[in-house]
Amino acid sequence: xxxxxxxxxxxxxxxxxxxxxxxxxxxxxxxxxxxxxxxxxxxxxxxxxxxxxxxxxxxxxxxxxxxxxxxxxxxxxxxxxxxxxxxxxxxxxxxxxxxxxxxxxxxxxxxxxxxxxxxxxxxxxxxxxxxxxxxxxxxxxxxxxxxxxxxxxxxxxxxxxxxxxxxxxxxxxxxxxxxxxxxxxxxxxxxxxxxxxxxxxxxxxxxxxxxxxxxxxxxxxxxxxxxxxxxxxxxxxxxxxxxxxxxxxxxxxxxxxxxxxxxxxxxxxxxx
Amino acid sequence: xxxxxxxxxxxxxxxxxxxxxxxxxxxxxxxxxxxxxxxxxxxxxxxxxxxxxxxxxxxxxxxxxxxxxxxxxxxxxxxxxxxxxxxxxxxxxxxxxxxxxxxxxxxxxxxxxxxxxxxxxxxxxxxxxxxxxxxxxxxxxxxxxxxxxxxxxxxxxxxxxxxxxxxxxxxxxxxxxxxxxxxxxxxxxxxxxxxxxxxxxxxxxxxxxxxxxxxxxxxxxxxxxxxxxxxxxxxxxxxxxxxxxxxxxxxxxxxxxxxxxxxxxxxxxxxxxxxxxxxxxxxxxxxxxxxxxxxxx
Ligand SMILES: Nc1ncnc2c1ncn2[C@@H]1O[C@H](COP(=O)(O)OP(=O)(O)O)[C@@H](O)[C@H]1O
Ligand SMILES: [Mg+2]
Numbered sequence: 001x002x003x004x005x006x007x008x009x010x011x012x013x014x015x016x017x018x019x020x021x022x023x024x025x026x027x028x029x030x031x032x033x034x035x036x037x038x039x040x041x042x043x044x045x046x047x048x049x050x051x052x053x054x055x056x057x058x059x060x061x062x063x064x065x066x067x068x069x070x071x072x073x074x075x076x077x078x079x080x081x082x083x084x085x086x087x088x089x090x091x092x093x094x095x096x097x098x099x100x101x102x103x104x105x106x107x108x109x110x111x112x113x114x115x116x117x118x119x120x121x122x123x124x125x126x127x128x129x130x131x132x133x134x135x136x137x138x139x140x141x142x143x144x145x146x147x148x149x150x151x152x153x154x155x156x157x158x159x160x161x162x163x164x165x166x167x168x169x170x171x172x173x174x175x176x177x178x179x180x181x182x183x184x185x186x187x188x189x190x191x192x193x194x195x196x197x198x199x200x201x202x203x204x205x206x207x208x209x210x211x212x213x214x215x216x217x218x219x220x221x222x223x224x225x226x227x228x229x230x231x232x233x234x235x236x237x238x239x240x241x242x243x244x245x246x247x248x249x250x251x252x253x254x255x256x257x258x259x260x261x262x263x264x265x266x267x268x269x270x271x272x
Numbered sequence: 273x274x275x276x277x278x279x280x281x282x283x284x285x286x287x288x289x290x291x292x293x294x295x296x297x298x299x300x301x302x303x304x305x306x307x308x309x310x311x312x313x314x315x316x317x318x319x320x321x322x323x324x325x326x327x328x329x330x331x332x333x334x335x336x337x338x339x340x341x342x343x344x345x346x347x348x349x350x351x352x353x354x355x356x357x358x359x360x361x362x363x364x365x366x367x368x369x370x371x372x373x374x375x376x377x378x379x380x381x382x383x384x385x386x387x388x389x390x391x392x393x394x395x396x397x398x399x400x401x402x403x404x405x406x407x408x409x410x411x412x413x414x415x416x417x418x419x420x421x422x423x424x425x426x427x428x429x430x431x432x433x434x435x436x437x438x439x440x441x442x443x444x445x446x447x448x449x450x451x452x453x454x455x456x457x458x459x460x461x462x463x464x465x466x467x468x469x470x471x472x473x474x475x476x477x478x479x480x481x482x483x484x485x486x487x488x489x490x491x492x493x494x495x496x497x498x499x500x501x502x503x504x505x506x507x508x509x510x511x512x513x514x515x516x517x518x519x520x521x522x523x524x525x526x527x528x529x530x531x532x533x534x535x536x537x538x539x540x541x542x543x544x545x546x547x548x549x550x551x552x553x554x555x556x557x558x559x560x561x562x563x564x565x566x567x568x569x
Pocket of ligand 2 (some may be wrong): 046049050051097174175
């Protein structure tokens with residue numbers, strides 16, 4: 001094993017995902033998340049970001065999806081056959097797209113459900129709850145409200161806080177910016193960065209909001225039509241002319257596809 | 273007026289019995305979205321198992337413990353063998369499966385213990401006593417007390433334990449519960465076991481009122497109007513719905529029945545709750561206490 005493999009927390013190796021036995025959605029996706037980093041998974045709607053995250057967290061089977069090729073390793077051991085509960089116990093948890101708070105539970109009850117898999121004492125749980133509140137002071141104010149009656153931003157915070165209560169080493173965060181006002185998105189990405197630096201949680205962050213995601217992330221992958229079309233450090237990607245043109249909306253021509261650009265076709269970095 | 277109150281109180285207390293059966297439905301429906309047609313069969317199974325082992329000489333309390341263990345095991349087994357393989361199937365498939373299950377559980381009960389009618393003797397005397405001139409049945413009062421204790425216990429369980437919280441989480445959003453590591457199958461197993469426990473309580477009380485016989489399985493059908501009135505996913509609704517159905521059918525029997533010139537006992541109470549439920553469906557289909565989906569923009 002080489003040096004870099006030791007610090008790789010998660011590696012996804014050339015996976016293929018099929019829904020309903022026939023719909024091929026991921027066509028050989030490979031990516032890696034080094035310990036302690038924020039890695040962004042970028043791409044337009046329908047590119048396969050959610051599918052990739054669910055393949056890792058093993059939530060695909062509930063949607064009749066299946067990983068048919070490739071492998072997924074966490075801390076060097078294969079995890080593709082583990083149940084979601086087992087993965088959470090090992091430190092990988094997903095925050096689903098659209099937040100999915102428990103609407104009829106209070107904000108605090110939502111947070112507490114996150115600790116379900118842990119065998120922790122009451123005082124320990126209490127301490128972690130206060131920790132979550134220290135990152136999301138707004139949740140403390142709203143602790144007794146039903147989650148269904150809180151704002152979109154508060155629900156996103158609740159969903160992230162709930163995941164934190166599992167004491168994960170890695171969070172798979174799916175489109176936290178969705179439907180939120182720009183300054184709220186900024187606030188949430190700031191907290192993500194903070195959690196990454198202070199609590200040492202690594203993130204795999206799926207986003208359509210490429211600009212915001214690249215500001216927060218260390219490294220990024222661009223997914224298109226079930227394939228990784230490009231990857232690089234966040235600053236390289238942000239400075240890349242094609243990324244600027246296609247994803248950051250900095251061109252007059254409107255958004256095109258990477259597929260139109262020959263030299264990016266079918267990059268298979270991990271097979272090389 | 274005294275007569276009116278007697279009928280009303282008698283009806284309310286009898287309604288508690290319906291509430292108990294409805295409660296079993298609500299638990300399973302809330303947690304897994306399955307309408308468990310077999311709840312009535314489970315009530316019958318519990319009552320028959322209990323009385324059969326008592327008649328074979330077992331101590332009353334020990335028999336309750338043994339039957340409880342059997343019902344919990346049955347609950348887990350049903351989840352494991354019948355429902356787990358059907359996860360992600362359409363609701364109607366699950367409903368059909370529970371119809372099949374109802375026949376299986378009935379058959380199993382009678383196969384094990386035979387089909388004759390038994391009487392359950394609970395250690396309470398059924399002597400009516402009088403409060404402010406109104407006759408109240410001691411037995412009915414005991415039933416209400418039991419139901420109240422059961423509901424309080426369930427409420428504490430749901431609101432103040434980790435498992436209870438997880439149960440409500442699963443009821444709210446399966447996917448999200450799965451994503452944070454709540455094992456759905458274990459939770460569903462627990463729900464079925466709790467429903468088995470509720471069936472035992474209902475079975476003992478119904479059995480001592482009407483005798484343990486096959487007709488017990490039809491008490492499940494009386495729970496249907498209760499559920500429509502109260503809402504399929506509300507414990508409070510099951511209680512209040514039961515009370516309304518109990519009171520309404522007795523009052524209808526006595527007052528509407530007699531004004532139509534029918535003799536008491538011609539069975540208006542057999543159809544009146546359904547008529548009430550249908551009226552209710554037109555006005556408030558989610559029931560009195562049913563959870564409305566929280567809509568936010
Ligand atoms: N449960 C499903 N069954 C069939 N196809 C699906 C399912 N979920 C997603 N897809 C398809 O897979 C593709 C990728 O979807 P998704 O992973 O949700 O993309 P993204 O998260 O990047 O928007 C889309 O074309 C979508 O239609
Ligand atoms: Mg998505």
